[in-house]
Amino acid sequence: MARYIFVTGGVVSSLGKGLSSASLAYLLKSQGYKVRLRKMDPYLNVDPGTMSPFQHGEVFVTDDGAETDLDLGHYERFTNISSKQSDNITTGRIYSDVIKRERKGGYLGKTVQVIPHITNRIKEFIKKDITNEDFVICEIGGTVGDIESLPFVEAIRQFSNEHGKSKTLFIHLTFVPFLKSSDEIKTKPTQHSVKELRSIGIQPDIIICRSQQSIPLDQRKKISLFCNVPIENVIETVDVRTIYEAPISFYNQKLDKQVLKYFKLKSKKRANLNPWKKITKIVLNTKKSVNIAIIGKYVNLKDAYKSLDEALVHGGIANKVKVNLIRIESDYLKNSEIKKKLKNASGLLIPGGFGKRGTEGKISAIKYARENKIPFLGICFGMQMAIIEFARNKLNIKKAGSSELDKKCYPVIGLINEWDKNGKIIKGTDQNLGGTMRLGLYEAKLRNNSAINKVYKSRSIKERHRHRYEVNNSLKDQFENKGLIFSGMSPDNKLPEIIELKNHPWFIGVQFHPEFKSRPLAPHPLFSSFIKASKNHK
Ligand code: GLN
Numbered sequence: 001m002a003r004y005i006f007v008t009g010g011v012v013s014s015l016g017k018g019l020s021s022a023s024l025a026y027l028l029k030s031q032g033y034k035v036r037l038r039k040m041d042p043y044l045n046v047d048p049g050t051m052s053p054f055q056h057g058e059v060f061v062t063d064d065g066a067e068t069d070l071d072l073g074h075y076e077r078f079t080n081i082s083s084k085q086s087d088n089i090t091t092g093r094i095y096s097d098v099i100k101r102e103r104k105g106g107y108l109g110k111t112v113q114v115i116p117h118i119t120n121r122i123k124e125f126i127k128k129d130i131t132n133e134d135f136v137i138c139e140i141g142g143t144v145g146d147i148e149s150l151p152f153v154e155a156i157r158q159f160s161n162e163h164g165k166s167k168t169l170f171i172h173l174t175f176v177p178f179l180k181s182s183d184e185i186k187t188k189p190t191q192h193s194v195k196e197l198r199s200i201g202i203q204p205d206i207i208i209c210r211s212q213q214s215i216p217l218d219q220r221k222k223i224s225l226f227c228n229v230p231i232e233n234v235i236e237t238v239d240v241r242t243i244y245e246a247p248i249s250f251y252n253q254k255l256d257k258q259v260l261k262y263f264k265l266k267s268k269k270r271a272n273l274n275p276w277k278k279i280t281k282i283v284l285n286t287k288k289s290v291n292i293a294i295i296g297k298y299v300n301l302k303d304a305y306k307s308l309d310e311a312l313v314h315g316g317i318a319n320k321v322k323v324n325l326i327r328i329e330s331d332y333l334k335n336s337e338i339k340k341k342l343k344n345a346s347g348l349l350i351p352g353g354f355g356k357r358g359t360e361g362k363i364s365a366i367k368y369a370r371e372n373k374i375p376f377l378g379i380c381f382g383m384q385m386a387i388i389e390f391a392r393n394k395l396n397i398k399k400a401g402s403s404e405l406d407k408k409c410y411p412v413i414g415l416i417n418e419w420d421k422n423g424k425i426i427k428g429t430d431q432n433l434g435g436t437m438r439l440g441l442y443e444a445k446l447r448n449n450s451a452i453n454k455v456y457k458s459r460s461i462k463e464r465h466r467h468r469y470e471v472n473n474s475l476k477d478q479f480e481n482k483g484l485i486f487s488g489m490s491p492d493n494k495l496p497e498i499i500e501l502k503n504h505p506w507f508i509g510v511q512f513h514p515e516f517k518s519r520p521l522a523p524h525p526l527f528s529s530f531i532k533a534s535k536n537h538k
Pocket of ligand 1: 351352353354355379380381382404466467468469470
């Protein structure tokens, strides 16, 4: 049986539970163990797919098409282990499963209750789809003491009771503040948080203390004494200079060593920290920079484009440049301002998006980048906007649009099967918003000698999708005659997946989201190439 490591958080949220879990996973993996990471989210949405980025940041998409919490992105980026549908569960999903079963009479007349029915379902999830993993790291969202997370905490308590301490380990991440006024590090919040955890039956085995500065031995001893944890299992994590330093920092603090010791295991090989050391050095020492303009609805919101921000940094690492983002809110972008706003940009990126707000500004900015030969990368919605721009201004289809945004437009972008050969709408658009998207990994065939073929150095790729609308393929010849080619197509040749401009230094739009597959230790070729082109611009 796999060993289960449960990670809870206390005192405040956003302490970096995801990053700690991901770093630990990397360290265990690099010492020869097979690891899996899971996230339990205590909200009532069945998945985060329908949540606004204002609520929960980016929706991360897995290979198998699950719309998941953005922490799974951290997990993948740090471990390069692809997450699956079964790696993210929410209270909403658990309850909906249990209620569905109750309606079918699946509980044989019993009263259905949080304990044992909800907790049993959570325990099933914890073990589901695990084969020969050595470690399963399960992170519990939220903060201990929240009403919402109680069933999850109760479920892991039962799980540990049933499978024994030799198979389960509890890590609790807390905050150890430094009070400037008294020039002191305070351990009381940690003591209270652990007390809260113990009151619901869990004694942590390891405490990770997040702190702005190193915690003196005396204070660590205090935490050890009051929280009933051996001193070597009180691990500090001081703010790192870049997140890529986190695995190195946890290694230096011996987190992995204490975990292995707890399970009476030895490392199978030495942890390899060289790649992290290398990129930390690049990130901290790179002087040269490149300005990339990004136009979107949520550009000023931290985490709304988490994977994208990361992928751009990775592209910078590959080219040894720092990527400065010029964040432009599409809602307030006036046509007259575009030239001024893009003046210092060496590249333009239009990311994924939904809905009409702010689209005209994006379309005008794409026109500017096309005409002024500024490197352009359009992702999903960004590619769709590039198609609309080209149709309006080069094919002279003035009413060209997307049926997502305007039911009366000429749909150069529409739902699959929505257009006929003449571009007329033949199918209504009043579909359900849940379960109607193209999600997850799809193959695309790339045209020989195209720009995209050179970027990927391959004729066949697989990338992750998350969209409802598609490029209307019936206008392909018209587009190509004017110089915009459909250089990547679905294997049946029906769905345009990649577009590019012929007479432009770098102008590529992709229907998928390459950012989900970029890794700091393996930057995505599209981002490396885009940043390279932007670096060479001007
Ligand atoms: N709104 C567009 C669609 O559904 C694009 C989605 C996206 O950018 N992820 O097709």
